Amino acid sequence: MARALDLRGRGDGADRAFRGLAVGAATVVLVVLGLIAATMTRRALPVLEHMGPGFFTSTRWSPADEEFGALPFVWGTLYTAAIAIVIAVPVSLGVALFITQLAPQRLKRPLVYLVDLLAVVPSVVFGLWGILVLSPHLGRSFLTAGIILAIMIIPIITSLSREVIETTPQPEKEAAYGLGATRWEMILASVWPHSKGGLVGAVMLGLGRAMGETIAAALVIGSALGQITVDPLAPGNSMPAVIANEWGEADELHKSALIALAVLLFIITIIVNLVASSIVRRSMARTAGRRT
Amino acid sequence: MVATPASPASPASPASSKAPVTARPLHAAPVPVARPSAADMLSVAEPVFEIADLEVYYGKFRAVRNVNMTIRKHQITAFIGPSGCxxxxxxxxxxxxxDLVAGARVGGTLRYHGVDLYDPQVSATEVRRRIGMVFQKPNPFPKSIYDNVAYGPRLSGIRDRAKLDEIVETSLRAAALWDEVKDRLRDSALGMSGGQQQRLCIARTVAVEPEVVLMDEPCSALDPIATARIEELMRELVSRFTIVIVTHNMQQAARVSDTTAFFTAELDPSADRRCGLLVEFGATSKLFSNPQDERTENYITGRFG
Known part of the structure; x- marks a missing residue:
């Protein structure tokens, strides 16, 4: 007598538990992010009511007169981050290409280790070094801050670029070498198209770090209020730096203004990241074989 | 014809009783395939590669030894043998x-038109412009079809648009691909089928006008129809190029090649590891119908052991 075929198996208890854990972890992150955004926005409202759109457009920041215009700090953040990127990207790509393409095997590991070591130096150390070594020549200025930020983001951009570049498949490199390409020509033909999406991502992560860096920037940027200038040697201020510098002595409205700055910084970094990921996605799609 | 049998203790000397294959006249070889002109060339064609006592090491590991052969102009030479040979x-x-493999080095000599390819003066880049390569897996650049073919000529400094157009067309025609792609030269090469991609890689190689085209199992990733097209293409291309093909497929070697080299892997007594070696080298028809070495016979009859 044949019994009914039993295909119920061992049950999927473990699978369900794993699923619950994964979904739970993902939810916690979202909830925390949501709470941060909600609290910060709520605390930022008083200054926005007080200043209106002027908060975003005014160039005057004078807590004593209850005048809070964020524009100089937005400028300082973007300008120092831009200086940092201009310096850090060529250096990082150069180091990454050297490590992956040129360095002899026995040099590779020490180099990787050295660059990664740069990433664990506390930012206050970079800031103090900037005061001691750069400020005597460059003053406390946009440029000094930009250079310090560049040094701080070089390890991030370098190690991400190195990993991206190393994923270039050997057959793609051999395609170029097989046609008589030199190493540099191979890098342009094989490594670059394969890696550019990831490299943009690496640069954007560096940019995010540079815009958000607080203490090093606060130490060397000069803490000048209301400076919007392209003069790299002028003292200025950035959003995170002004928050760190003024929080201690701020009254209620002033605190609200600093919180609003933080929200603004948050929004700007999110926009930068969204733009970056769309660039990465588009460039991936192109190399994956859609029409050029 | 039999290569100097394994005598790993001493490097094979040219004066030994069994002369290296390179010295043997090939005129006795029967017509290998229905292509009389090629048969004539078997005996008269000038040597392109003269390989003597070649051995290759990866670090301390000797991967292959005892390779002696002469590869002649406008012939298809097939390398066959089991994995690891x-x-x-x-x-x-x-x-x-x-050169791209860390730790790789060679012993013996590998001469190309009399020039030692491993002479320190020789530039690998220059060598690769003259001796092109088609790989196991089609590896077009993530660029348009046009730019794939124009890549090599551009490397050599050709910028003139009309000239490039002409090279792209003739190369694609040579690779029997022109009619399929002429209306979509600007499309990404990665959107093509595997067989088309491989023919594109052939076109790309042909575009730099090399003298030799090396093919490393060019059909192993392709279906039988695409394979047949590549084989047909090789027969056409050999009038312009010298072709060396590595293949796992003995039928393919028998179908397309003029000359065949059979390699096998044997225990290397000096290292206690398996090491490849050349067993037999000669006209394809002869090697398949009347192998001189028992190991060749066992392999081609399927009694490999």
Whole structure:
């Protein structure tokens, strides 16, 4: 007598538990992010009511007169981050290409280790070094801050670029070498198209770090209020730096203004990241074989 | 014809009783395939590669030894043999592609038109422009079809648009691909089928006008119809190029090649590891119908052991 075929198996208890854990972890992150955004926005409202759109457009920041215009700090953040990127990207790509393409095997590991070591130096150390070594020549200025930020983001951009570049498949490199390409020509033909999406991502992560860096920037940027200038040697201020510098002595409205700055910084970094990921996605799609 | 049998203790000397294959006249070889002109060339064609006592090491590991052969102009030479026999290794030495492998080095000599390819004066880049390569897996650049073919000529400094257009067209025609792609030269090469991609890689190689085209199992990733097209293409291309092909497929070697080299892997007594070696080298028809070495016979009859 044949019994009914039993295909119920061992049950999927473990699978369900794993699923619950994964979904739970993902939810916690979202909830925390949501709470941060909600609290910060709520605390930022008083200054926005007080200043209106002027908060975003005014160039005057004078807590004593209850005048809070964020524009100089937005400028300082973007300008120092831009200086940092201009310096850090060529250096990082150069180091990454050297490590992956040129360095002899026995040099590779020490180099990787050295660059990664740069990433664990506390930012206050970079800031103090900037005061001691750069400020005597460059003053406390946009440029000094930009250079310090560049040094701080070089390890991030370098190690991400190195990993991206190393994923270039050997057959793609051999395609170029097989046609008589030199190493540099191979890098342009094989490594670059394969890696550019990831490299943009690496640069954007560096940019995010540079815009958000607080203490090093606060130490060397000069803490000048209301400076919007392209003069790299002028003292200025950035959003995170002004928050760190003024929080201690701020009254209620002033605190609200600093919180609003933080929200603004948050929004700007999110926009930068969204733009970056769309660039990465588009460039991936192109190399994956859609029409050029 | 039999290569000097394994005598790993001493490097094979040219004066030994069994002369290296390179010295043997090939005029006795019967017509290998229905292509009389090629048969004439078997005896008269000038040597392109003269390989003597070649051995290749990866670090301390000797991957292949005892390779002696002469590869002649406008012939298709097939390298066959089981996995690990060193056939791809030897092929990749012939355009210095093995330079890319850390720790790879060669012993013996590998002469190309009389020039030692491993002479320190020789530039690997220059070698690869003359000796092109088609790989196992089609590896077009993530660029348009046009830019793939124009890549090599652009490297050599050709910028003139009309000239490039002409090279692209003739190369694609040579690779029997022109009619399929002429209306979509600007499309990404990655959107093509595997067989088309491989023919594009052939077109790309042909575009730099090399003298030799090395093919490393060019059909192993392709279906039988695409394979047949590539084989047909090789027969056409051999009038312009010298072709060396590594293949796992004995029928393919028998179908397309004029000359065949059979490699096998044997225990290397000096290292206690398996090491590849050349067993037999000669006209394809002869090697398949009347192999001189028992190991060749066992392999081609399927009694490999």
């Amino acid at each position: 060193g056939k791809t290794t030897v092929l990749r030495c012939m355009n210095r592609m093995n």
